[in-house]
Amino acid sequence: MTIRIAPSILAADFAALGDAVAAAERGGADLIHVDVMDGHFVPNLSVGPPVVRSLRRVVHVPLDVHLMIEDPDRYIPAFVEAGASMVSVHVEALAHLDRTIGFIKSLGARAGVAINPATPVASLEEIAPDLDFVLVMSVNPGFGGQAFLPRSASKVRAVRALLDRAGSPAPIEIDGGIDLETVVRVVRAGAEILVAGSSIFHAPDAAEATRALKAAAEQAARGASASRA
Ligand code: DX5
Ligand code: ZN
Numbered sequence: 001m002t003i004r005i006a007p008s009i010l011a012a013d014f015a016a017l018g019d020a021v022a023a024a025e026r027g028g029a030d031l032i033h034v035d036v037m038d039g040h041f042v043p044n045l046s047v048g049p050p051v052v053r054s055l056r057r058v059v060h061v062p063l064d065v066h067l068m069i070e071d072p073d074r075y076i077p078a079f080v081e082a083g084a085s086m087v088s089v090h091v092e093a094l095a096h097l098d099r100t101i102g103f104i105k106s107l108g109a110r111a112g113v114a115i116n117p118a119t120p121v122a123s124l125e126e127i128a129p130d131l132d133f134v135l136v137m138s139v140n141p142g143f144g145g146q147a148f149l150p151r152s153a154s155k156v157r158a159v160r161a162l163l164d165r166a167g168s169p170a171p172i173e174i175d176g177g178i179d180l181e182t183v184v185r186v187v188r189a190g191a192e193i194l195v196a197g198s199s200i201f202h203a204p205d206a207a208e209a210t211r212a213l214k215a216a217a218e219q220a221a222r223g224a225s226a227s228r229a
Pocket of ligand 1: 139175198
């Protein structure tokens with residue numbers, strides 16, 4: 001397992017975004033997670049391509065853009081052009097998911113599919129071999145700071161099994177309510193990319209919080225591989 005920590009800027013102070021991401025990077029952030037919301041697919045608004053473009057200039061790690069929007073195909077080129085290395089789209093928003101995944105890849109980005117808490121794992125069955133990663137939502141998308149939904153750990157296990165059956169090494173990303181306690185459960189279940197907003201940017205020291213989350217996740221991963229061996 002390769003653990004990657006993806007601090008979500010949604011919980012950062014937008015007036016000091018550069019300082020926030022620099023602190024996360026000092027703490028060992030492997031990605032920076034950008035939550036894009038349109039007020040339609042989710043009941044909230046956030047940021048667009050200009051913020052990705054500004055971050056690209058100052059961030060050294062890849063930008064992971066999570067599109068919680070209707071009609072993502074319309075905006076994907078702008079986000080990739082602005083500097084997104086990873087783009088995830090919601091299965092619930094797309095009638096032609098296969099086309100969209102191909103489109104993201106054709107633009108040179110890594111393509112992921114996100115699934116909401118009530119969306120069955122089986123919705124990934126046909127697309128699994130084509131995915132670069134899967135994003136399992138462990139809260140209902142739209143807001144930071146929500147409580148982790150406990151069933152998400154078994155869902156991660158089921159997604160890992162589905163990907164393994166498809167012969168796919170694609171990592172599972174988990175998003176929502178991840179902190180020092182929940183991270184252990186999801187990593188043991190097979191999650192490798194850990195998104196965290198509040199537990200990093202609402203902490204007194206974002207660098208230290210990133211470091212602590214990564215250490216907890218890596219320790220859980222060592223335990224997980226030992227129990228599989
Ligand atoms: C929720 C977003 C998350 C959110 C996570 O819609 O996709 O990325 O920022 O925030 P926390 O870690 O505070 O639950
Ligand atoms: Zn997100």
